[in-house]
Structure formats: C-alpha cells, structure tokens
Amino acid sequence: MARITLDKLAHSYLPAPKSDDDWALKEMNHVWEDGAAYALLGPSGCGKSTLLNIISGLLAPSQGRILFDDADVTHAPTTERNIAQVFQFPVVYDTMTVRDNLAFPLRNRGRDPAYIAERVQAIARMIGMEDQLDRKARGLTADAKQKISLGRGMVRRDVNAILFDEPLTVIDPHMKWELRTQLKSLHRDFGHTMIYVTHDQTEALTFADKVVVMYDGRVVQIGTPEELFETPAHTFVGYFIGSPGMNVLPAQVDGTRAYIEGAEVPLAHGYGALSGKVEIGVRPEFARLTAGDGLPVKIRRIEDVGRHKIVRAEFFSHEINIIAREEDHIGADRTRVIFDPARVNVYADDWLVQGEAA
Amino acid sequence: MDKTTNHKAWFLVLPVLALVAFSAVIPLMTVVNYSVQDTFGNNQFFWAGLEWFREMLESERMWNALGRQLVFSATILAIEVPLGIFVALNMPKRGIWASVCLVLMSLPLLIPWNVVGTIWQIFGRVDIGLLGYTLDKLGIDYNYTQDAVDAWITVIVMDVWHWTSLVALLAYAGLQSIPDAYYQAAKIDQASRWKVFRYIELPKMAGVLMIAVLLRFMDSFMIYTEPFVVTGGGPGNATTFLSIDLVKMALGQFDLGPAAAFSIMYFLVILLISWVFYTVMTNLDKKGG
Numbered sequence A: 001m002a003r004i005t006l007d008k009l010a011h012s013y014l015p016a017p018k019s020d021d022d023w024a025l026k027e028m029n030h031v032w033e034d035g036a037a038y039a040l041l042g043p044s045g046c047g048k049s050t051l052l053n054i055i056s057g058l059l060a061p062s063q064g065r066i067l068f069d070d071a072d073v074t075h076a077p078t079t080e081r082n083i084a085q086v087f088q089f090p091v092v093y094d095t096m097t098v099r100d101n102l103a104f105p106l107r108n109r110g111r112d113p114a115y116i117a118e119r120v121q122a123i124a125r126m127i128g129m130e131d132q133l134d135r136k137a138r139g140l141t142a143d144a145k146q147k148i149s150l151g152r153g154m155v156r157r158d159v160n161a162i163l164f165d166e167p168l169t170v171i172d173p174h175m176k177w178e179l180r181t182q183l184k185s186l187h188r189d190f191g192h193t194m195i196y197v198t199h200d201q202t203e204a205l206t207f208a209d210k211v212v213v214m215y216d217g218r219v220v221q222i223g224t225p226e227e228l229f230e231t232p233a234h235t236f237v238g239y240f241i242g243s244p245g246m247n248v249l250p251a252q253v254d255g256t257r258a259y260i261e262g263a264e265v266p267l268a269h270g271y272g273a274l275s276g277k278v279e280i281g282v283r284p285e286f287a288r289l290t291a292g293d294g295l296p297v298k299i300r301r302i303e304d305v306g307r308h309k310i311v312r313a314e315f316f317s318h319e320i321n322i323i324a325r326e327e328d329h330i331g332a333d334r335t336r337v338i339f340d341p342a343r344v345n346v347y348a349d350d351w352l353v354q355g356e357a358a
Numbered sequence B: 001m002d003k004t005t006n007h008k009a010w011f012l013v014l015p016v017l018a019l020v021a022f023s024a025v026i027p028l029m030t031v032v033n034y035s036v037q038d039t040f041g042n043n044q045f046f047w048a049g050l051e052w053f054r055e056m057l058e059s060e061r062m063w064n065a066l067g068r069q070l071v072f073s074a075t076i077l078a079i080e081v082p083l084g085i086f087v088a089l090n091m092p093k094r095g096i097w098a099s100v101c102l103v104l105m106s107l108p109l110l111i112p113w114n115v116v117g118t119i120w121q122i123f124g125r126v127d128i129g130l131l132g133y134t135l136d137k138l139g140i141d142y143n144y145t146q147d148a149v150d151a152w153i154t155v156i157v158m159d160v161w162h163w164t165s166l167v168a169l170l171a172y173a174g175l176q177s178i179p180d181a182y183y184q185a186a187k188i189d190q191a192s193r194w195k196v197f198r199y200i201e202l203p204k205m206a207g208v209l210m211i212a213v214l215l216r217f218m219d220s221f222m223i224y225t226e227p228f229v230v231t232g233g234g235p236g237n238a239t240t241f242l243s244i245d246l247v248k249m250a251l252g253q254f255d256l257g258p259a260a261a262f263s264i265m266y267f268l269v270i271l272l273i274s275w276v277f278y279t280v281m282t283n284l285d286k287k288g289g
Helices: A048-056 A098-108 A113-127 A142-154 A173-190 A201-207 A225-230 A235-240 B009-035 B051-058 B060-090 B096-110 B113-123 B130-137 B148-176 B180-188 B193-221 B225-230 B242-252 B256-288
Strands: A004-011 A025-032 A037-041 A063-068 A083-086 A161-165 A193-198 A210-215 A218-223 A247-250 A252-260 A263-271 A278-282 A287-290 A298-304 A308-315 A318-325 A336-339 A345-348 A351-353 B037-039 B045-047
Touching (some): A025 A218, A037 A201, A048 A083, A048 A193, A048 B180, A083 B180, A098 A113, A113 A173, A142 A173, A201 A225, A210 A225, A210 A235, A218 A225, A235 A278, A252 A278, A287 A318, B009 B037, B051 B060, B051 B256, B060 B148, B060 B193, B060 B242, B096 B148, B113 B130, B193 B256, B242 B256
Parallel strands (some): A037 A193, A037 A210
Antiparallel strands (some): A247 A278, A252 A263, A278 A345, A287 A336, A298 A308, B037 B045
16 A cells, blocks of 8 residues: 655656646646545546546556556556556456456465455455356446456555546445445445546535545646535535525625625625635525615426526526525515625636635 | 237248348359259259269269368468467557558558459569569569469468458457556566567467468468469469369369369358367357356
8 A cells, every 4th residue: 555646747648748738637646545435526538537546557657657656657658557447348258257256356366265255255254246246247247347346446455555547337226335335334434545536526525535526637636525515616516516506696796795786795704805806605505685785587397306496597698507495485576696605615717716704 | 919910021031031032042053953863964963862972972083172272271371370460469559550550551552453363473484573573583483373383472462462461450450449547557577578469469360360261261262363373273283272272173163063062062061160269269258167
C-alpha cells in the first residue's frame, strides 16, 4: 500500500499540444493519501479515465511525475507498479473456470498454491460465487462476469492501490448497492488505497471519504460529500452534484447585497469589488417560495418526486429550481422566491469567492 | 386466424425452382444417371446398378488419390493456420500501415487460380524461373517436373502463398474485435505474452478460425487448377489429387460411369467431413459455455 503523488502531471493525446484545449489532463498536483477511499467524479470526457490509466501505467503522461510513496514510477510498466484495476466492461478469461480467473493474477506472480486456494475461496465468498467456482466463465451473465472482474482486482492483498473505472455500469441496481457496500467494507477491513471513477454522484458520494470532482481536464474540487454539497468551489460542482443542481444566476455583488436583474438578494457575508463574470449560486434546497418578499418568478412546472416537490420557475430568462416539502401547499399567490442568505455562494469567473464576515 | 388458400403463390416460386433445377438439380441427376448405367456407345444405356460404385471402392487408384488428397489438405492446414495466425498477430493494429498490409495481403486472393499456377510453373522452372534457376545455381538439386518430393513442395508452397492471406485476414478480423481493456487487464494481472495469446486472443479468434479451417479444408480438398497447371498431376501420379484424377477418368478416358460414381462419393465425402468438423467444433463451443 502506498501514498500516490501526482507532481505537475499533465497529459495530451496529441504529440505537440498547443492550446489549452489540446490537453486531456491539465497540469495538476495532488496527493492520494495511503489507505483512503477516493471517488473521481466527473462527466464523460473530463479526463478521469486518462488519469486512472496514467496511475496504473497503461498510459505514460506527457509531463510530470507520479510517485508511489517516494519512488518515481512515471515510466515504470504496469506490472512493476503492483496495482489492481477493474474496468467498466467485464474482462474475464472466457475459457477459464471462475476459480482459474480469480487465481490468475496470483498464479502469474508465482504465489504458493495453498495461499492461492485460500484467497480464491475468500474472494468467492465475498462476491457470492462460491458455488460457481468450477464452471466456465463463458456464458455467465454480465453481472456475474463483472463480479469476477472485481474479484480478480481484489484477490491480491499486497497491491499499492485498487483502481475502479466505472465498474458498476453493467450491474443491475440492486446488486450495485450490495457490491458498493462490500467494496466499502473491504476498504475498512484491508485499508487499500482505492480510487473509484464514476459519473454517478450517488455512487461517488456513498463510496468515498473524499470526492475529487473533475471538469474539462482539471480537478475543480476535492472534498467530503458535505463540502461538495454546501460549498461547491466551482459552479460546475454545484451544477453536477445535487438533483437538480445548484441555481447559478448572474448578479452584481455590492458588499452584503447581490442584485439579479435589479432585484435585491441579501447575502450573509460581505464581498469586496469582484471582477470578471460574477454569479451567485444557491441550491434548490435553500430556496423557498413565498407570498411576500423576494424575486418575482413565473412557475413553469411542478414535479412531484415523492419525497419532495421540485418547482421549476423562471426569473427573467433564468431558470430557478426550488425544492418544496411534500406537504407544502403551492398556491397561486406563491409567486416569489427567497434564498437562505447563509447558503448563497458568490462566484467570480466560475470560482467560489470567500466572503468576509458581515 | 383463417388462412386463405391461394395457389397462385406457387407461380412466384417457379423462377427460383427453374433456376435451381437447371443450375444444380438437373446436372447432379445427370451424374447420378451416369453412375448407375453403362453404355457401349450409340447413346444406348444399360442399367448397371451399383456396379460402378463397387468398382470404385475396390479401385486402388482412387484410394491412392484420396490418400494424397488427405495428406495435402492436412499439410496445408497445418502450415496455413498457424502461419496465418502468426501473420495476423504481427500486423499493425491501426494507421496507414494497417491498410497497406490489408491490401498487400488481399492481392494473392484476387489472382485467378490458373494464373497462380502459371506464375509458379514459370517461377520454379530450372531454365528460366527465378526460384528454380537460383536453387539450381546454389547447387540444390531441384526439379519439380521429375522429382516427386520437389513437386509436392512446390504445390504446397504455392498453396500456402495463395491462401495463407485468407486465414491471416480472418484471424486479424477476430483480433481487431478484442477490446483494449482485455490487454490492459492482462498487463495488470501480469500475464505473459503466451498467456495473453492462449487465454485472450485464441478464444476470441476461435469462431473465425473455425470458418477459416472449414473454408481451407473444402477448398484444398477440391483443388484442381493450380497443381494441374504446375505439374499436371505428375511426375507420374505423385500430385494427382482427387479432382485431377476425376477429370482424367471422365474426360481423358471417357469412363463416364465410374467417374460419375466417383464424383458422387467425392461429394459425399466432402459433405461428411465438413459436417463432422462443424458439429464437433460447435459442440466444443457449447460445452465451454
């Protein structure tokens, strides 16, 4: 097990990258602490898989270094890094039995047969395939195959890290939950460093101690699920996490007041002069419909999702989402929106601005 | 639901029936016809029953030709399949060179059989052929028109040259369908090159390889033009394969009865071997699943 350090790491798939857009992965410095469970969250094409493949050595970075503890492994081949990786689509060796599949990584490393048998048994119990050990992997369902892939990823106890590349995509929802729970308990038991790539926020937030949000080849925020929810460091994090995402509205900010299309919104903190594109962000959970003060909005649609209602409203041409409690009555007179001042974040050029105490 | 009866529909199938009748059924029945009759000329035929079949089954000549045929087919399969896989494994996976390779590989497949025969016939000649002349100058005693072993080697090398591409292209298609993740997983599992081949590439190629083997077997079992052009079945009967022998019998000696019986048995043997092969392979496939 090891601490993984990314030092000025960047990658481009082009031989001579010129503009910023040519970099699939923009320069980053980051330390993955030993034994922590991370989720790497971001939309498709944001560079998550690229980063993962660089860590596992399937891809050599265009620049920068990767350190495992203090050893530079930037150009070390995958086999020397002693890493396990589970891919998005199940990779099983069709002609082998389930047992041989699970034993494969250990046998290739010349481990003792008794040890191998014991590990295979333990992993089979974990993925619930003990009674299928002797059947051929071919012809199993996609779920079962992916469970074998997961098992093969975890069969080695001494790996530096286990990387998961959207491993639960093909698994059905019920099983997803179960496997995620198992992964988590495995992490607690053995303390492997785990990096879990996903574009599913629920998966990321339930699996990880720390979530790393990536956007457009950049790490935009690293934090606990709570931090990501309450104080998104970038408007993208606000938009990507939460359902629906954070409301982001262009505004002018003056001290402890923000103005949206001329309408005043009180803030909990004071802000100095801001330059660039200024916006305020507030989560639908902290917006409320009232009959009194607030921004006059036009309600377009109300979606009842069971636990709560999502109100889709419009203020000038800006969409504002509001989450109302199930028992809230939304009458014709409720045409104004107020925000909880303590929960309003201010962004300049998409990045969060820390306010001073008011 | 009631079905309406409309016999007019039969007219719609008639063209196909007519076509198949003239292209396959009638010629085949003519052969069957000859195989059970005898003639002394004048277009007069007498019923011979299974006499020709019996004669053919007892004929040493046919058994020898069948033996040569089996050795030939087995040899070229044993060379072309591994060689084709080897070539496919070493072809570039993408980029301009992949296309160049594909085009070069397809070239031999596009050359007509008798042209291939002529190319090798000239290529191997000791007086004017590049190969024959070079070998002769190097002091190697090579003459495919007189030495049976040389004739065999020439015919086999020619077939390998002509058809290995087919196996290679099919194997290549099989390899191309393997997602990158398999190779990446193998690296992470620290699998050796051999294990990657044995557990990833070979299983994924199995389907197309089966087709390749079947095609090459049937084709080589019926081979006629190329050895006929190169050696004419000689020296002696050394490279007289089944169809060469059949043509000699039917057109050279004009023994229509025995030749017809021979043809039918030939046809049945190919059908039988192909069927057995296919069944065994698909069963193996199912057992794996």
